[in-house]
Amino acid sequence: MDTLxxxxxxxRAPWQDVELKTRExxxxxxxxxxxxxxxxxVPKENNLESMLKCFQFAIxxxxxxxxxxxxxITGFNVGMNVGTSAGQTCMYPHVHLIFRRDEDMKxxxxxxxxxxPEKGNYKSSEIDWDNLAVKSAG
Numbered sequence: 001m002d003t004l005x006x007x008x009x010x011x012r013a014p015w016q017d018v019e020l021k022t023r024e025x026x027x028x029x030x031x032x033x034x035x036x037x038x039x040x041x042v043p044k045e046n047n048l049e050s051m052l053k054c055f056q057f058a059i060x061x062x063x064x065x066x067x068x069x070x071x072x073i074t075g076f077n078v079g080m081n082v083g084t085s086a087g088q089t090c091m092y093p094h095v096h097l098i099f100r101r102d103e104d105m106k107x108x109x110x111x112x113x114x115x116x117p118e119k120g121n122y123k124s125s126e127i128d129w130d131n132l133a134v135k136s137a138g
Contacts, residue, residue: 004092025050040096041058041094051093054094058078080095080096
């Protein structure tokens, strides 16, 4: 079974700035944060059950910060990159928790859809959805 300890040993999990450790996962501050407080929730074991716990933590933490009167956080994104074609650069599974604030970008329409910037804003009249080509392998 693949583990965080193995991935750290062989360089696939380079994270070092620990925010929280639990029995199931470790939370790291992202080395290249896209917003203030950007976190990575990393399972100690690479399996579905552990990944689900990472997502649960990320969502609960995001919600707790959005409703808190103590922060200026007004939203959050949770997601992961799987495979190099999806932008994954650290090859051990990890969940991103990205805190959002009003006006942290000009137009946040589309949210996570902006991983492909030209297609993020589904309200844009510039996208011809009827003729959008999807390339398939083979």
